[in-house]
Amino acid sequence: RKEVEQDPGPFNVPEGATVAFNCTYSNSASQSFFWYRQDCRKEPKLLMSVYSSGNEDGRFTAQLNRASQYISLLIRDSKLSDSATYLCVAVEGYSTLTFGKGTMLLVSP
């Protein structure tokens, strides 16, 4: 059974804080990994892809550790607008996407 595990949270942080989420996956055949953001009752939207070499997009940094089968997302200088649920996704081939249940982030003033 392919699984992607995430801490559901919520993570409550003040504005300006740095917060990190981890995600583990069970399917060693997974080839691609992504972080999606989902606002309450809205559709998920791609936040960033995750590469073995790590990648950074502004305040967001994602990393992949294939040996330990986990990926991470680091958010620096949190904004109120970062409050959302963050979904980790592992993809096998082109067709098999497995989503984690999501980690909720609440950023307070």
Added chain:
Amino acid sequence: EAQVTQNPRYLITVTGKKLTVTCSQNMNHEYMSWYRQDPGLGLRQIYYSMNVEVTDKGDVPEGYKVSRKEKRNFPLILESPSPNQTSLYFCASSSLLTGQDEQYFGPGTRLTVT
């Protein structure tokens, strides 16, 4: 504007009454899929399609049917809905030519089966 559309957005129906949720994308994407999202269970894939006339089961296909007669459309059919199919449904599409780099999701359909 590139988008995935779903209709209806909200639907309340009764057990056993056949229904169809439409999904359409205007990005010429080969890959389309359906997910359901339930509290505590996350997003689970129902069916997916790699191209016209090519469909396959996801993790939770029981009670659902799909068809892909045209590239842009991928309707989800519930022949005999039951209360356990009450859920939030998302359609998504992506391009296979550029790799599985981004799934574009529709706005969701909230279905209640009584």
